[in-house]
Amino acid sequence: MKKRILPLLVGLSVCGIAFAQNMPSAAPSVASATQTLPTITTWTSTPPSGALSEDAIKTSIANAGYKEVKNLEFKEGVWRTEARGGNKRWVKLAVGPVSGKVYPADAPSKLNQDEVNAKLATVGYVNIKHVKFDNGLWGADARNTRGDHVALLVDPTDGSVVARSHD
Known part of the structure; x- marks a missing residue:
């Protein structure tokens, strides 16, 4: 029985050390x-570190089915723009700067x-x-x-x- 507990305790100790090394030093947000x-x-007024480039944002917009992006600017924490949709109407869009997720204003x-x-x-x-x-x-x-x-x-x-x- 003791021979079985010792490897378990060693394994838990190693896991505890590994988890402690990956934990942030500050309290979680x-x-x-x-x-x-x-x-x-x-x-x-500028995209955060780790944000997608303007070209990547434009690619996300194109992948969402929009064309002819105009007036792309970073504002209030997201990219704001207008783009022409498949129905050829202009639509206001917001785009997450890190995720690239597109949020149409009319959806x-x-x-x-x-x-x-x-x-x-x-x-x-x-x-x-x-x-x-x-x-x-x-x-x-x-x-x-x-x-x-x-x-x-x-x-x-x-x-x-x-x-x-x-x-």
Whole structure:
């Protein structure tokens, strides 16, 4: 019996050391708790590190079925542009800077306001206010886990946070 426990204890010790080396030194953020860290950006006037290039963003837009991209600019944490769709009409688009996911302004949301509130509360946001669907993304004001006021852009299909900014 003791011979079986010793290898188990050694194995658990090695695993514990391996996990400790991969853990971040700071407390986990709301984003890391939801496994959406790569898609969240903090609003600035320039794309975040790790963001796709303009050419890659244009490729994402083309892969989504749009052509003739014009006025592409990084604004409020996402790429904003207009592009011509398959029906030859111009459509306003928002594009996630890291994921390259395209959000057409005229597409309906799969989530309603209550579902967006619930998704944000689940990942730790509190005092969620001003939840509104506009230009393809949900917008909301809230407080993060540290109590800071933040503005959020939320994916209309899964409720994940696409971008956030300090108010």
